[in-house]
Amino acid sequence: MATSFEESCKATALEVADIIIQKHKDYGADNILIFKEQGLVVRVWDKVSRLKNIVWRGQAPTILEDTWKDVAGYAIIGMMLQRGTFTNDLEGR
Numbered sequence: 001m002a003t004s005f006e007e008s009c010k011a012t013a014l015e016v017a018d019i020i021i022q023k024h025k026d027y028g029a030d031n032i033l034i035f036k037e038q039g040l041v042v043r044v045w046d047k048v049s050r051l052k053n054i055v056w057r058g059q060a061p062t063i064l065e066d067t068w069k070d071v072a073g074y075a076i077i078g079m080m081l082q083r084g085t086f087t088n089d090l091e092g093r
Helices: 006-029 035-057 060-082
Strands: none
Touching: 006 060, 035 060
8 A cells, every 4th residue: 555645646547547558458549539539528528427426426435436537547548649649559569
């Protein structure tokens, strides 16, 4: 378990990165590249709506954490699109 804020932040970011990488392997790049940022806005909007319902209804924390991970993942993908790195090759492929 991380003992400092910095370690906790990095560990959490790496956890989200692992999820993004696995989903990228499962889905490929095309599902994002078709609509790019516009598609990400729609997906993030859906997740924010879900967050609102989860928080207001007091649902299970695991559902809440999964949704936060999704929002963080889409934010990272958006940054990668902006930087032109989303289409970089996967390692080992």
